Structures are given as C-alpha cells and as structure tokens.
Amino acid sequence: MATILVTGCDTGLGAEFARQYAKDGHRVIATCLDPAADKETSATTGNIEVEKLDVTDHAAIEALSRRLKHDEIDILLNNAGIGRPHPPFGETDYVLWQRILQTNLIGPMKMAECFVEQVGRSELKMMAFVSSRMGSIALNNSGGSYAYRSSKAGLNMIVKTLAVDLAPRHICVLALHPGWAATEPGGRVAVAESVAGMRGVMQRAGRHHTGSFVTYHDQPLPW
Structure with missing residues (x-):
C-alpha cells in the first residue's frame, strides 16, 4: 500500500485521484480548501484522510509537513491549480495573474521543498505535477x-530543474498533461479516464523518466 498526498481535492481531478487511489487500497492524504464543504472527497470510501490546505499559505504547508514528518510519502501529487478565466490581451487582470502564479507555480514548489524528506524516504519516490500542454x-x-x-x-x-536537483536522491519528477478534462464546459476527456491515464503514467515511470512532460495517455510533449 502506497501513501499518496494529493493537493486540490475539492473537486474535479483531485477528488477523482483521491477516489481512485483509495478504492485501490492506498492511503490517500487529500488536501482541500474547505474539507467541511468537500462532499466529493469526504464521501469516498477507503483509507483517506482529508486535510485543510491552501497551497498559497506557506505556513500551512510547513505545518502539514511537520505533522507528517515521520511519514513516508510515495507520491507527492501537486494537482491544485486555477485554470480560468483567460482575459484577452488588453484586459489583463494583474491581481488574478498573481493569484494564479501563487497557486499554480509557487505553491507546488513550496510543497516540493517541504515534503522532499518524506518522499525521499519512501519506496516509490515520486513527485508529479499536473501541468498542461x-x-x-x-x-x-x-x-x-x-x-x-x-x-x-x-x-x-520547475519540474525539469527538480529532476536534475533530486536525481541524486533517486526521486522521479514528472509533468502531466490531463487532456481537456471534463472539469469544465466543453471538456472532451472524462475525468475518470484522465486520472486513470495519469496514474498509469506514474505507475510505469522509472527513474530514467524523471524530467518528462507527458500526456495522460503517455505521449511526450515538447517544452
């Protein structure tokens, strides 16, 4: 049984990651912005622990890492992110841009720094980041x-650089593209299919795959 720490489990991909891993008997630490309102993840059966976490709150990340300092985390799965809206050129919302960078970019880096010891002690030794083509x-x-x-x-x-820096510790670092998942109107890939595909990529990945950028159906993407 592996231990998987997943961020952004309030809805969508994160909730499905928690559901699938728990169903297969793994221990899941699922972080949510508001666990009390998170009916999707809290309703999942299996060995799942729901933790309150905003990845833009660095003190909260540090506190969670301290609580889990004796644990081994096989997969650190950085899924939390903001996808929309997409203001066009000339209508840039710079406050929103900063929020997106804090959530999609800086938060995952902070997670990697705070949980590298727990990942490094584990059997699978993997950090995966949900990116996008x-x-x-x-x-x-x-x-x-x-x-x-x-x-x-x-x-x-960050993924490419972490792959270099963490190679001596045999930690595999991956960037995963989930496809245009049906977490929003127009999405063409079922959420369950996307998550199952990304899980398969992680399961098949060896240490020589570190620093890869791949789709949910295991196709390499150019940087």
Whole structure:
C-alpha cells in the first residue's frame, strides 16, 4: 500500500485521484480548501484522510509537513491549480495573474521543498505535477491565456530543474498533461479516464523518466 498526498481535492481531478487511489487500497492524504464543504472527497470510501490546505499559505504547508514528518510519502501529487478565466490581451487582470502564479507555480514548489524528506524516504519516490500542454512554448500557436500559460510554463521549468536537483536522491519528477478534462464546459476527456491515464503514467515511470512532460495517455510533449 502506497501513501499518496494529493493537493486540490475539492473537486474535479483531485477528488477523482483521491477516489481512485483509495478504492485501490492506498492511503490517500487529500488536501482541500474547505474539507467541511468537500462532499466529493469526504464521501469516498477507503483509507483517506482529508486535510485543510491552501497551497498559497506557506505556513500551512510547513505545518502539514511537520505533522507528517515521520511519514513516508510515495507520491507527492501537486494537482491544485486555477485554470480560468483567460482575459484577452488588453484586459489583463494583474491581481488574478498573481493569484494564479501563487497557486499554480509557487505553491507546488513550496510543497516540493517541504515534503522532499518524506518522499525521499519512501519506496516509490515520486513527485508529479499536473501541468498542461498550454504551458508548452513549442505548441503555442493560438496565443492568449497569458496568466495560465505562463504559470504552467514556469511549472514545467520547475519540474525539469527538480529532476536534475533530486536525481541524486533517486526521486522521479514528472509533468502531466490531463487532456481537456471534463472539469469544465466543453471538456472532451472524462475525468475518470484522465486520472486513470495519469496514474498509469506514474505507475510505469522509472527513474530514467524523471524530467518528462507527458500526456495522460503517455505521449511526450515538447517544452
């Protein structure tokens, strides 16, 4: 039985990660902004522990790490993020941009720093970050979405750099694209399918895959 720490389990991908891992008998530490209102994750059966956490609150991340300092965390799954809205050029909301960067970019880095010891002691030794193909500079042919794109491009750089820095500790670091999941109107990939695919990628990944940027169906993406 592995221990998986998942951020952003209030809804969508995070709640589904918690559901699937718990159903398979793993211990899940699911973090939510508001556990009292989180009916999706709290209703999941299995070995699941719900923790209140806002990844923009660094003191709260440090406190959670201290509470779990004796645990082994096989997979640190940084899923929490803000996807919308996408103001067009000329209508940039800079306060929103800062909030997106704090959530999508800086929060995951803080999680990595605070939980590296727990991951390093585990058997699986994995850090996975839910990114997006919209963070790929090479694939940007449509423009727009400045705040979201920049947050995910920055996250990809963190993944690549962590892969180098944590290689001596045999920690595998991955960036995962969930597809256009049906967590929002127009999404084409069922949430359960997306999560199952990303879980499969992580399960198959070896240490030589560290620093990879791949889709939920295990296809490499350009940076």
